[in-house]
Amino acid sequence: MDVNSIIDKYYSETPQLRHILVTHSKAVAQMAVDISRRHTELEADNEFLYEAAMLHDIGIFLTDAPGICCYGHEPYIRHGLLGAQLLLREGYPRHARVAARHTGTGLTRETIERQQLPLPQEDFSPETIEEQIICYADKFFSKSHLERVRTPEQVLCSLEKYGEKGIERVQKWMEMFA
Secondary structure, eight states: OOHHHHHHHHHTTOHHHHHHHHHHHHHHHHHHHHHHHHOGGGOOOHHHHHHHHHHTTGGGGGBEEGGGTEEOSBOGGGHHHHHHHHHHHHTOHHHHHHHHHOSTTOBOHHHHHHTTOSSOSSOBOOOSHHHHHHHHHHTTOOSSOTTOOOOHHHHHHHTGGGOHHHHHHHHHHHHHHO
């Protein structure tokens, strides 16, 4: 798979947004692969991990998030689902699952219903080890502050809006991936 050709297909007309996407995604991919290399017992697929991390946010251009140069019409919370739809059309169902399941700490049906989020009432929790690693790594890197790496404490604080279960999930990942 050539991730750059997929990114170019959707981002060739928006160089500033492409820069944001690629810079963020490279940081996530590097952290994800580093975790996998340190924890060979997890038996993660490093090639897939890199590709999926590079494409996990492919749907952001369809959302309305002007602070990161996104001028689409969809709510930002839908970027993972929108990216998954794009990746399915491209013929990459495993990569699509990562895109769909990386938002927050993975959105549960309960969270979607309780917060009345504009998403299908399904469970979007990361299941495979690659989905979990990418979801975790993504929490350390912002698209609005590309130069920063969040501390574990900042990550936990940023997840308070997703509830106690989300915080517990990330704390478990912190132990697993340390």
